Amino acid sequence: MIYTGNNRNLTIEPYEPCPCHLDKKFKFCCYQKAKKDTSAPMAKGFSLGRVNHLIREFYAATDFRTCFAFENNQCSGPIKNAHSLQNNRILNVICENGHLYYFKPEVVDSGPTSVIKKIGKNDASTFFGFCDFHDTELFKPIELFDYTGDIQQKFLFAFRALAVEMHKKLRQLENVKRMFAQRPRIMLDPQFVYMYRVAMSDVNDHQIEYELFKQGFQNGDYTGVRTIHRELQYGVKFAACSSFTVRYDINGKVMNDTFSTKNDRMPSIFLNIYPTPQGTTNILISYLNIDSEVYQNYFNSLDALDDQKLTKYLNYLVIENTENVFFTPSYIESLSENERKSFERSYNSSMNVLERASLLAEGNYYKFDLFNLAP
Template sequence: MKSIKNDARIKKCLHPKQEECDQKIIKAHAIQNNRILNKLGENGLVITMDGTSNMIFQGSQKKGRKIATTFTGFCKHHDKLLFQEIEDSEFIASQKQIFLFTYRTMAWHYHKKQEQLNAQTIRYKRMYEQGYDMSSSEDFRLFEKGLKLGIKDNENEKLIFDELLLDEIYDKVNYCIWELPYEVEFAVSMMHELEHDILGQAINNLETDVNLRKLYLNIFPADSKSFCIWSWLKENDDAYIDFSKQFMKLNINDRENYFNNNLPRWTDSIIISPRLWNRWGDGIQEALITHANFDILYRVMEEETSDYKYSYMDTPWNFFEKTI
C-alpha cells in the first residue's frame, strides 16, 4: 500500500496559466502552515485523521506540521502568487479571501481524487500481474466507476473556478460565516456533496444525480477568534442558501454538536491540536476513530427510518472544547 501510494503521486501545477509555471512543484499546504498549523502544533507536531489501520480503516496519525496537509498540486511561483492574500494578510472575510480559501480546498480535493484513481490503476495492474483480474469483480467495477464519475464532477467544478480566477470574478462564490470569540484547537478544509440539509430535505442523490452540487467548509483559528466558513458556487444557491440559514438558526450547542457528529463521517481532512487530543485520552480518541469508520452503518440506519433530519446526539469528544 505504501509503495502504491508513493508511485501514484502526481506532481503537477493546477493553476490554469500553465505557461507561467516555474516548473518547481512544491509541497503546498492545503491548510496554512504559519497562520493555522503553527497555532495548533505542539513541538512542531499535529494530529491528523488521514491515517489508516489494517490498510482500509481510517485512523489518526501524528505528523510534523510542515508536512501535514501538503500536496504536490502547485508550482512554487503560483502557490506564492495565488494565495498571498490569505497567507500574508489577516483574515478579514473579504470576497477575494473567501474565494481563495474555497479555491485551495477545491484544488486539494481535486488533486487527491486524481491520485486515488492513479493508485487504483496501479493496484489493478499489480494484482493482474499476480494472476488476479479485479475487473471480474462487480464491486471493483462499481468502485472504479464511482471514482471516474467523481473526477469528472471535479473537473467540471475546476473549469468553473479557473475561469472565475482568470477573470478575477470572486463574487460568484457565496458563503456563510460563523465567527467564534476564541481560538479553536482544530482545523478543517473539506469539499463535500451534502446529501440532506438540516431539516432532512434532499440536496444531492449520490446514486442518480449527474452533476453533484459541492459544498466547501473551512474551519480555522485566527487571532483570538475562529472562523467556520461554508462556501459554494452561486449557481448552487438553490441548494445551499437554505442550508446555511438553517445552520445559523441553530443555537451554539447544536452547531457544535452538528459538527461533532458529522465531521468524522464526512472527511479525513481534520487537523487536531495535540493539546486537545491528549486531553481527550485513549477512550475518547478511540470513540472518535470508530465513529469515523461507521459512516456506512449510520447511513443504513438513516435509510431504514427515512429520517435525515438533524437531531442532537451527544458525543464524548468536542472539537470546540477549550484547553486553556
C-alpha cells in the same frame, strides 16, 4: 464503502471506454485479460505490517505534480509540496513541539480502518498542487492578511479546498486503475467496478467545479461563490480544509444521493475551519452559486443557527466528511478513553454502517466535542 445493491452500472460494458485506455473499448482492450487472469489476491498471506507497507507504497506511486493555478503560462519554479492549511498562520497555532495528530489509514485484523497518529507540522496537509510562483502569488490575499470578509478571500479559501480534494481524487482514480492493471480480473468484480465508477464521477465533478473557479478568476469575478462566515471568540484545537458533497440537510432530508453510480453531478461544499493567532476561530462554509437549487435552503438553515448549534452540527460534519483535518496533540491526549474510542470509531463509521449501528446501540456515537474549548 461497500455496495451491495444490484445495478447494471456495476459492470464494465464491452463497448464503453476501457479503464486503462479511455480511447479503446473494454472488449478490445482488457476484457480478455480480465477473463483469463487467475492471479492470487493481492497481499494474500502477508503480515499486517507488510500489508500496510505495500498499501502505502502502492498509493505513494500515484502521487503526481501539477499546478492547479489558472494561468499555467506563468508557472515558475518547482512544484511545491504545498500546504492546504497555511503553515505559518494556521498549523503553527495548533501544533505542539512541531507535531499534530491526524487520521491515518491502516489495515488491522478486522480490516481497513483509520487510527489517530502523530505527524510533523511540515508534512501535514501537503500536496503537490502548485508551482513555487503560484503557491506564493495566487494565495497572497489569504496568506499575508487576516480574514476580513473580502470576496476574493472567500473565493480563494473555497478554491484551495477544491484543489486539495481534486488532487486526492485524481490519485484515487489512478490507484484503482493501477489495481486493475495488476489484477485484471477485478475489473469483473462489482465491488471494484463501483470503486472505479465513484472515482471517475468524483474526478469529473471536480473538473467541472475547477472550470467554474477558473472562469471566475480569469474574469476577475469572485461573486460565483456563496460563503457563510462565522467567527468564534476562542481558538479551537484543530484545523480543516476540504471539499465534499453533503448527503443530508440539518433535518436529515436527502439532498444528494452520494451512493449512486449514475452520472448525476454531486455538488461540493467547501469547508475551512481554523484558529487564528489572535485567539479566535474562523469558520467558512461555501458553495458555488450554480448549485443554489441544491444548497440554498441548506445554507439558509445553517446561517440561521446560533454559534452553539452551528458548532454542534459542524462537530459531526467535520468528522463525517473531512480527511484533511489536523488536531493539537494536547486535545487528543486529553480525551478520556471513552471519548477517544468514540472519536476514532465515529470517524470510521462514515464508511462502515455496521460500526455506526454499533456505536448508536452503545450510546457512544459522537461522544466528543471539537468545539468545547471556550475559556
